[in-house]
Amino acid sequence: MHFRLSIMVWRVLIGAFPVREKLVFIPDKSCLLCNAKVESSFHLFWECPLEKALRFSGPFLVVPHDLSDLDLINIVLKLHEGLSQDESWKLFTFIGCLFTSIWETRNSLLFRNIKPDILQLRKMIMLRYQMFVSIRATVDNQAVSGTTIFHGREVIPSSANVFCVTDASWIGGVASLVVGKSDRNTAFREWFTKKCKVDSTMEAEILAILWTLKIYCDAGLPSIIIASDALLVVHALQSKHYPPCWKARPFVAEI
Numbered sequence: 332m333h334f335r336l337s338i339m340v341w342r343v344l345i346g347a348f349p350v351r352e353k354l355v356f357i358p359d360k361s362c363l364l365c366n367a368k369v370e371s372s373f374h375l376f377w378e379c380p381l382e383k384a385l386r387f388s389g390p391f392l393v394v395p396h397d398l399s400d401l402d403l404i405n406i407v408l409k410l411h412e413g414l415s416q417d418e419s420w421k422l423f424t425f426i427g428c429l430f431t432s433i434w435e436t437r438n439s440l441l442f443r444n445i446k447p448d449i450l451q452l453r454k455m456i457m458l459r460y461q462m463f464v465s466i467r468a469t470v471d472n473q474a475v476s477g478t479t480i481f482h483g484r485e486v487i488p489s490s491a492n493v494f495c496v497t498d499a500s501w502i503g504g505v506a507s508l509v510v511g512k513s514d515r516n517t518a519f520r521e522w523f524t525k526k527c528k529v530d531s532t533m534e535a536e537i538l539a540i541l542w543t544l545k546i547y548c549d550a551g552l553p554s555i556i557i558a559s560d561a562l563l564v565v566h567a568l569q570s571k572h573y574p575p576c577w578k579a580r581p582f583v584a585e586i
C-alpha cells in the first residue's frame with residue numbers, strides 16, 4: 332500500500348484523529364454526518380451510515396466475516412485473512428482512500444459547511460483509488476527499467492537505497508510513532524511503531540525522525556531518505572536551525 336494510505340489507516344486504527352468524542356471542550360459530541368449521538372473513531376470510520384454506504388457501494392465485499400464486537404484493529408486483521416497479497420493491496424488501498432475521503436468530508440462540513448454528495452464522493456474515492464493503482468504500476472515499471480522514481484516534485488537520488496516515511500500522533504502526553512521503510516532494490520517494506528512520553532506533537536515528530544535515523548544508521552546503511560509531513564521541523568532541519576520547541580532541542584541536536 333502507498334505510504335500515504337498506510338499512515339492514514341494507521342492513524343485511524345490508533346484513534347489519532349481528533350473526533351468529537353475526544354475533545355473535552357466541545358459539548359456537542361454528535362456525528363456531523365448523521366447526527367448519531369457520539370462521533371467516535373469507530374463510528375466515523377466504520378459505523379456511520381455515510382461511510383457504510385460508500386463502503387458497500389465500492390468494488391470490494393468489505394464485510395465477508397462476522398465482525399460484530401470487534402474493534403477497528405481486529406476488524407482490519409480479520410479482513411486481511413485469506414486474501415492474496417494483490418487482493419490485500421487492493422482492498423486496503425480502497426479502505427485508505429475511503430478513510431481519507433470520510434475525514435475530508437467531515438472537515439469540509441465542519442469548517443466550510445459543504446454538505447456531502449454521496450455520488451460525488453463515490454466518484455472521488457474511485458478516482459483516488461485508480462490514481463494509487465496507476466502509481467503502483469508506474470513504480471513497478473520503473474523498478475524493472477531501473478529509471479529514477481519521482482515522488483511528487485522530489486527526485487529520490489538513485490544512490491539512496493532505503494526510503495523511509497515517519498509520522499507521529501500525540502494525545503495527552505503520549506506519542507505514537509511510526510516508521511515505514513522501503514528497500515528500493517528488493518521492494519521489501521517494514522513498519523515499526525512505538526509509544527513514548529513527550530509534551531507536544533512537534534517533539535513526537537522530531538523523535539520519529541531521530542528514531543528512524545537510529546534504526547537505519549545503527550544498521551550501517553550509507554544513506555537513507557526520510558520523508559516527514561512535519562514541515563516546520565523539516566524546514567528547520569534543512570536550514571540547520573532549531574524548530575520552535577525548546578524541549579525538542581536535545582533531540583534535534585542529536586539528529
Ligand SMILES: [Zn+2]
Binds near residue numbers: 365378379
Ligand atoms: Zn455518523
